[in-house]
Amino acid sequence: MWPRLVVSKMFRKTLGSNNFVADFPGDSETTFLEIPSVYEESLRAETIFNHHKEAHKYKFQEVVPLRAANVLGSENRRNSTKWNSLIREALNKKLHSPYRNSKENLAEMEYTFSMKDGKSSECSIPQDFQCLMSKQMVGILISVWVRSDLRPYIRHPSVSCVGCGILGCLGNKGSVSVRFQLHGTNFCFVCGHLASGGREGDERTRNSNVTEILSRTIFPRGPSLDLPQKILDHDRVIFLGDLNYRISLPEATTRLLVDTREWSSLLENDQLRMELMDGQVLEGWQEGTIKFAPTYKYYFNSDAYYGCAQGKKGEKKRAPAWCDRIIWFGKGLRQQLYARGESKLSDHRPVKAIFTTEVGALRATKGLKSLFLSERFGQITSQFELSLTDKFLCQGRSSFHI
16 A cells, blocks of 8 residues: 555656546546547558447557656556547448448447347347547556447446556556446456566466456445445456466477467466466456467567567567457356457557347336337337336346447
8 A cells, every 4th residue: 555655645646547538428527538630640440440339348558658757647648549539430430431321331230139939139220439438547548439329328437547567556557447337237347457577477476466456446336335346346347458478388389389370288378277277366257269379479560479580689589478368257248259450560469359248127118118229119119029028127138249
C-alpha cells in the first residue's frame, strides 16, 4: 500500500482513475469521445478490423513508448483517440458507405430467440456501433463497442486500473478492467500487460501480477449496492493481453520445434498452460485450443523471429513464445474462434477471438416486446411464435456474439 501512497504524493499522479471516454453518458464520470478529422495513412481501418458482431472489445499494448515521461506524466489521449477513430471507421464503414446501396452494406446482426419447441430463430437487423467505454493507462488501452440498439439495455459501465510496474504500482505494467451489465448478466473484461522476462522464475512475477490484479481491482457496488465488486464475482470474465508467459524449454529446442511447427510439444511446456492446469493462481480459467504460431518476438515489418540468423552481432536473443493470450472465466461463454492476425506493426502478432454468450433476461413477459426491440417486434413475431409463459422471467435468454 505505501508505495502507491508515496507515488501519489511525489508525482501527484492518481493511480487507478475511474474516468473513461464514451459516446454517451454512463454511470461514472465520462468524457465524450472526440473524432479527429485526419487519420494516419499508415493505419488503414479496413486492414485491421473486419468483423461485425454484436459487441467488440479491442485491446492494445504500448500505445505509447514506456519511457519515464509517459509512465509518470499525465494521461495523453492522442494515440487512443486515433485508434478509436479507426475502430469507428471500420465498424461503421459499410453502414455509411455513400457509394453502394445502403441495404446491401448494413452490418448484419444475429439474434436468437427461444420458441415453444425449444428451437431458435435468427433475425438480421441493421445497426451501427458506438463506443461504450474506452480507457488508457500508460501503454494499455481497452475499447468496448456495442450496437446502438443494445445500449438501452446496458447499465453500470465502469473501469478499474491496477498498476503493477515500477515500485509495484506504476502503470507500465498492470491492467485496465471494464465492466457493465447487459440485461441481467454482468460482464468484465480485463486488459493486462504482465511482467516480461524469459529467465527461469520470471513466471512467478507474472503470477504475482495476476494475483495483484484479481485482488486490487475493485468496482463500485452501484446505487442498490448489489453489483459485483471483484473480477471473479462477475458472470462472464475475459482476460486478454500481453500476458508475457514463455515456453520453459532451452532456446535452441524452442526454435527447432517452432521451425517444425510442433505446437503440441511446445504447449506442453507453455507456462500459462501449466498454470491453467495446476489451478493455483488461475484456478477455473479456460483457454481455447491454440493452432497458430507463437506471437512473439518478430523483427518489425518482418516474418522473421527476433534473434534468428539475420540478427545483428551481440543482439539479445528472445525465444519465440505465445505471449499474447485470451482466457476466460465463468459459465455461459463459448469460443467460436481463436486465431492470430498477421499485422506487422509491432514485434508481436495480434490475437483475436469470437465468443457466443447467453444473457439472462430480467424483464417480465409483459415487457417482452420492449426486451426484443419494440420498433421491430412486429417483424420478428411474424417469423415464429414466442412462448409467453411465466417461466420466461427466469429462463429467458438472448444469444450474442462478442
